[in-house]
Amino acid sequence: MRFNVPLSAAKNYFLGFATSGLFLITGLYFFNSNKTPEHSPLSFKESLEAENLSTKRANLKEFNPNDLTEQEWINLGFSERQVATILKYKSVVGGNFISKEQLKKCYSISPEKYNEIEPYILLPNGATKRNSYQNYSRNYNNNYSPRKTSYQYNVPQNKGLNIPGKFNPDNYSVKDFVNLGFTERQATSILKYKSYLGGSFISKEKFRECYMISEENYKKLAPYILLPESATENNVDKKSFPDSKQAISKQAIIYEPFDPNSTNLEGWKALGFSEKQAQVIINYRDRNLKGSFKSLEDIAKCFVISPEKFEQLKPYIILKPENFAGKSSESAPRSTSTQNQSSKNIIGAEAKTDFRRTDLNEITFQQLIEFGFDEKAAASYIGFRNKLGGFLNTKQIIETYNVDKNIAEQLIATAPLFVNNVQKYTFMDAPESWLKSHPYFKYYADKIIYYRITYSNENRFFRTMNIKPEAEQKMRLYLK
Structure with missing residues (x-):
């Protein structure tokens, strides 16, 4: 049995089915596009980062980096x-x-x-x-004027100065500065600064430069400070500068006739020399000249006596033969031939020095002359060795001023160098006098003294002082 379906009806049926399917697909697509998964990996990560960023920003407040723990x-x-x-x-x-x-x-x-x-x-x-x-x-x-904020930061504030009257800040302790109105931390820093200057503020000008004293507080304190206005008003120059020499007024020195061979440390100081200079003169006389100056030329050769100073001293110098080392006033005068013969005997005895067993750190002025050094070179050798506290390598000897390198190399090839007795220090325990007089340290002495007062880590000293590699290499020779 056949069913004959008209073509127009089939066409209408197909179009209706297609239209219904299109509506269904469109509806499903629209529904799914508006429904987002609750936790997709990307959206979760983005939301987490956004949350962390907002939390971080919420925690950031105005702060002083000097007060943060x-x-x-x-x-x-x-x-x-x-x-x-x-x-x-x-x-x-x-x-x-x-x-x-x-x-x-x-x-x-x-x-x-x-x-x-x-x-x-x-x-x-x-x-x-x-x-x-x-x-x-x-x-x-x-x-800087900070914005007002509810965040409180711990900045030390002065309570207000309580000035009792005239005072010398050199005599003040931490407690005294606290009573004056500073915090304990500020008072400690002020005393460290005084120590850096050498133990004294020296002048109002230097006191004013202390980084813990504001301009406002200084103006309040200035009328009561018992210090000169500037360092130049002091008779003695600042201790903190190793290259400065102590200034002694010429009017304060009263010259009288004197014998340099019987003048002691106090006597040389009375003539206008510092204690260190006086000691050098005595060492030069006793060690290099074997106990006595024999002529005015010997005195003029001492490197701490400037030509100007020598001219001032010259009219008052009296060289008494009885004070020459090794000469007794009771002995009868000897003939010239006898003296010459004696000198030859002495030279002959000294010529027997075995330089192969003579330590380069112990060799004497006369032995250097015997080896072939002239007097100027021998004096430079001894002087430089004394300033260093002893040679630590032979290169130092060759680099000594006024020394003939050829003769120095011959001496180095002959004589041994023993360094066990050469004094070494750390930055923290080196005496100030040693730092300020040592040829390798004196130009950095103030910085070293300041850093070791403030810091305990010696490893940063060279980096913070910006020392040249050559200078650092020399300094390390005398550091433990």
């Missing part, structure tokens, strides 16, 4: 190692950051991290004072 630096997003580096850098720059620019130079703070925290740092953008000892508090008060 180690934990507070960690809370800002730094690792423990980075924090340790930041705190060491803070100590190297003087114990306080004085500007944003200085903090930015710390290599543990990346440019990205600095840009993140920079708007919240309560420091001026750059240091505006040339004084290397200018502290943060003065820059902060003069150059």
